[in-house]
Amino acid sequence: MSQPVATSNATSPLKRILAQGKYESIQMLSNGEQLILAVVMPLIALIVLNVTDLIEGVAERNIDAAVPGVLALCVISTAFTGQGIGTGFDRRYGVLTMFSTTPLGKAGLIFGKVIAVLTVLVIQVVLITAVGLFMGWHPNLAGIAPGILFLLLGAAAFTSLGLLIAGTVRPEATLAITNLAWILLAGAGGVLYPLSMAPAWIQPTLNALPSAALGDAMRDALISGHFSIAGLIFLLLWSAAASFAAIKLFKWN
Template sequence: MSTLFHDAPAGRPATLTRRIISQGRYEAATMLRNGEQLVLMVVMPLLGLLALVATPLLDGMGHSRVAVATPGILALCALSTAFTGQGIATGFDRRYGVLRFLSTTPLGKGGLIAGKVIAVLVVLALQVVLISTVAAFMGWRPPFAGILLGIPLLVLGAAAFTALGLLIAGTVRPEATLAITNLGWILLASVGGIVLPAGKFSSSLEGLVQWLPSGALGNLMRAALIESRLDVWGLIILLAWAVVAAIAALKWFKWN
């Protein structure tokens, strides 16, 4: 369990900021120590990158395989960490009473959620560094303007998927959370437009993919890191998902 009074002067409680940072540090360390989550957050994206670069799936897109594959894999990292990883962790914390206990401490409900967001961003940053380094060795050279544009878009994607993960974790049983988030990861990663561009699917499926948060984030990252361009429609869709999911999570999340 995280300590809510770390780094505080003797005899005085830690400030709210220090409590949130301490909780975020604990959450991030817990995620990185979990073997199953490491497979989902690190091994699967790396294997996906290698597979896309080694096979002709992305041929005919007008750019090199690694240039098209890497933005989608970075978006996949946000899905893995914010949606599946955080959703499962929160679901079981709720089952074992951890959420109920922490929500009554000086950390508070708002501090607990802020700590989870910090943990997601820390882990996502590590994923981005790892994937980008491997991609660079494979010849990936994104434009600098595209990198500056892609970073906040990836953070927005992480926020949207965190809200969706918390919504599921806070409204259904942990076993159902495990099934829904894992199945969701499989479907969104394979046919959700996050790894493979929507243009790779049939016309009917392509129209659906454009409205998914996964498809929006995938399009945003590819537009930014390949063309240094902001996909305005993708941004509107992703923002809508983030806002709606956050409102729903705040309204229906159950702490016990």
């Protein structure tokens, strides 16, 4: 009898994380405000970039340069802003305090939220890809696998950053910080356009941001079929550092 019990206990942490991931996914998909941020805003960005000359010259056609950047923006919308705001207000209303009394733990909560982010991200990627193809997007097939890898690394990095902010400051501050960061990163963080289009004096600063690493790596992959080693290193470093900081500094209430 002791052997089955030991097996059950060994698998219970994974089951708890999967259950938490399911719960978080349902919460995100039932929140109208987060769906606007996750779906409507990226679609608007895709259309605007395609019909204007904001990214003219990045690729042969605007749509080929727009889709990789918008996919990167989807990661930030869901993993950083959406998770940050949701977690911040979960702290305010005592939801996280309830979780702190369970065996889930901080690491389990973070991994559960990563599952939810990936679930919503899959929906976003399918939608943006379908709309992009309808608008004439022709991705470089050699860059699809690297693109998926960079999306996953970006999701890990930005989920951890969102949880770090949500777990250390007040909900009102989290709301302000994550929304302002979303605007700044989308407009000037190298997400929707290459850093080479930014003023020379600010490029060294922007080069250190995970948003720039993600955006440029996605464009390198899906436009040219290149694998960005620099993007891989930067996203791995940001993921590791932000995850470590979130686990160490996260406060339940």
